[in-house]
Amino acid sequence: MRHVLRTALLSATLLGIAALPAAVLAQSPSADEPQRQLGAHAHGAGKLGIAIEGRTVEIELEAPGSDIVGFEHSAKTAEQKKAVSQARALLAKPMALFKLPEAAGCKVASAKVKLVGGSHAHSHGHSHGNTKATSAKPKEAETHSEFHAEYRLTCAKPDQIRSVELEYFKTFPRAESLEVSLIGAKGQAKQKATRDKPRIEIGGGS
Ligand SMILES: [Zn+2]
Secondary structure, three states: OOOOOOHHHHHHHHHHHHOOOHHHHHHOOEOOEOOOOOOOOOOOEEEEEEEEEOOEEEEEEEEEHHHHOOOOOOOOOHHHHHHHHHHHHHHOOHHHHEEOOHHHOEEEEEEEEEEEEEEOOOOOOOOOOOOOOOOOOOOOOOOEEEEEEEEEEEEOOHHHOOEEEEOHHHHOOOOOEEEEEEEEOOEEEEEEEEOOOOEEEOOOOO
């Protein structure tokens, strides 16, 4: 379900769309259902980038706050603050979320997690092909936030990375899909990982 926007937000969104080419405009459904693919995210759908270069593996995750903690307004209650700090701690452990083959001998060199947003004014330039999120009726429609994480791993045998198991979906039960961009020796590829198919195939290295 797409976010429902208040009228004020709607006009702001349309103003943003007005700057885009006509072809894009033509896809705008109607004033009642604003084009939320522009600079917005869909609940349930995150993005994951994996770049393998030499022995370095860089992983970047962008996930709606909704997927990670179940809300996107700023944490107010003690319980919400606890949820955010727990999420940060979980996200700070990439090896537990994105399982690489043992044989690859990967170690975490760095992990950065931040919570961004907190207002409706997303300008991340996100563009999701799939906007069928599964969130229930948005209670905080005007507020969106995302968890962004950046990881760098060093792997002894990167050619052993044939697949990545996404424990992410077990860790975060609200997350439904990840749009995966892979960059490796064989160029770029896109894949979609879902709760039902929590696995990324990395074409054999040799
Ligand atoms: Zn949102």
